[in-house]
Amino acid sequence: MRTMDAESAHSHSSVADMPEQSERFAGVYTVLQDAIAGHAFPGCAFGVFAAGEPVLVDALGRFTYDSDASSVEPHTVFDVASITKxxxxxxxxxxxxxxxxxxxxxxxxxxxxxxxxxxxxxxxxxxxxxxxxxxxxxxxxxxxxxxxxxxxxxxxxxxxxxxxxxxxxxxxxxxxxxxxxxxxxxxxxxxxENLAVWAQKEVFDPLGLTATRFTPPVEQRALIPPTEIDSIFRHRIIQGEVQDENAWILNGAAGHAGLFSNVGDLLRFAGEILSAFGSSDRRDHAPLFDRGTIECFAARQGPEGSSRALGWDTPSQESSAGPYFSRHSIGHLGFSGCSLWIDLDAAVAAVLLTNRTWPDRQCQFIKEVRPSFHDAVRLGLSGVGQAL
Structure with a gap:
């Protein structure tokens, strides 16, 4: 396997050639470029929602560490693992x-x-x-x-x-x-109904989440970054099919894993959550979630010391969201290296999608990258008057 050189690691964007509207997020690019160089993951797509709309959607790196691998694009679809939950x-x-x-x-x-x-x-x-x-x-x-x-x-x-x-x-x-x-x-x-079918009809389609689905068709698999070289169970490269083995036995769609999505769709989902709190007046569909429902599911459940709400996680003392996401935040991680965090007070959301399990599951550098990424997001927003 060839090693990605510095130029390849920065193949899609660099701090020097970032669009003007993204310059404030120079710290985000630095964190993620360093992560790629340190082999936390070969590539990533990422985005930020603030002031009622996406303010950053971009990508860095490649599908694998091979120098001729496909570049990750802002619209690239990933296996989001437990973000399915x-x-x-x-x-x-x-x-x-x-x-x-x-x-x-x-x-x-x-x-x-x-x-x-x-x-x-x-x-x-x-x-x-x-x-x-x-x-x-x-x-x-x-x-x-x-x-x-x-x-x-x-x-x-x-x-x-x-x-x-x-x-x-x-x-x-x-x-x-x-x-x-x-x-x-x-x-x-x-x-x-089948859960995947019901969610598609009642959640994904009404919100216009066009890239979000279970079991991508065979012809789309090459457009999705591979998650690992499976030498234990399926004995092949896992690309475009769910990485989680239990979900694979369940025909690729289950309550715990199996969903594929991209940054744009997940920011749109986050924006729908935040719209119930008055963060956006822009509507092309009927509101999906009531504020009372969100507050109910965002409330910590116990026992003492648990950060878990209903389905959602909330920031713990050493949270992957970093110190700037308020306790009134909800989010979730995915084993493949993905994360979604939504601050209900600040009306800010951040998405990071990676394939950190490539070529295997050993590297744990993602645990350091996630809080650094979220810190850089919030510091970038604070530079333009957004509350931390």
Missing amino acids: VVSTTATAMLLSQRGLLDLETPLGELLPGFVVGRESAKLARRVTLRHLLAHNSGLPGYVEFFRAAATPAELYRACLELPVEAAPGERSEYSDPGFILLGKALEVLTG
């Missing part, structure tokens, strides 16, 4: 709640009886509600390699339903992929 699954739950079709206190077992029926001890399982799943305090384990044994969606769902509830619901905070797999299936019971 908010843009698809949580957004669906928000709309269903807003329409009076979802009660957060509904026990999961009422919608998915297999979660309770047949257990030797179902006492804790009966207490798990949709609120607990959204808040990641259901008592379910954080991550399980279902794909090692499950070859079909039915086998994987069955294994997920049979997981032990390891703690009393509400007492332990543990970020849980299985919890969101089950939540996604519960939402399908409520809507009577």
Whole structure:
């Protein structure tokens, strides 16, 4: 594999040739160019929403570290991994709640009886509600390699339903992929439709999120940066198909992962959230979310010390959003190296999309890059009168 040289790392933009409207974000470019040079990821697309509109959408680097790899463009679509949890699954739950079709206190077992029926001890399982799943305090384990044994969606769902509830619901905070797999299936019971289909019809299409979808068609895969060289499970380069193995078993679309999107779409989604707080008067569609619904889902749930709201995360003491995003912010990360943060007080949002898992999952430099990126975003905005 050839190493990307300095010129290639800066292939799309540089501080010197940035558009005039982006010069204030010179610090953002420096952070991301240094990250590419340090092999945090081979390329990225990024954007900022402020004052009711996108004020920056750009890209740096390439799909891989090869010098002849495709350049990342501002419109490039990425596997956004667990950002699926908010843009698809949580957004669906928000709309269903807003329409009076979802009660957060509904026990999961009422919608998915297999979660309770047949257990030797179902006492804790009966207490798990949709609120607990959204808040990641259901008592379910954080991550399980279902794909090692499950070859079909039915086998994987069955294994997920049979997981032990390891703690009393509400007492332990543990970020849980299985919890969101089950939540996604519960939402399908409520809507009577496949979650991916319902989200496309009720969330993505009304907002004009034209690049956002599950399972991109084969002919579009080459236009999406690869996430890794899989030497353990699928034994091939993973490009344009979901990286998460459990989501792949679930035909590429699940409550926890599987969504593909780009910066423009995610900023538009963030702008829709912020419009409920009066940050923008520009409308080409009916408002999707009520302010009360957003406030409900943005509220921390506990137990003490947990930053988790309903589906969304909020800034912790050492947050990936950095110190300038207020506590009244919501966001989420994706394992592939993506992030979305929305400050509800400052009416600011930032998106960073990368394939930090290329060529493998070992590098953790993204943990340093994310807060530095968000700090640079907020400092750039402060230079033009935007509140930090």
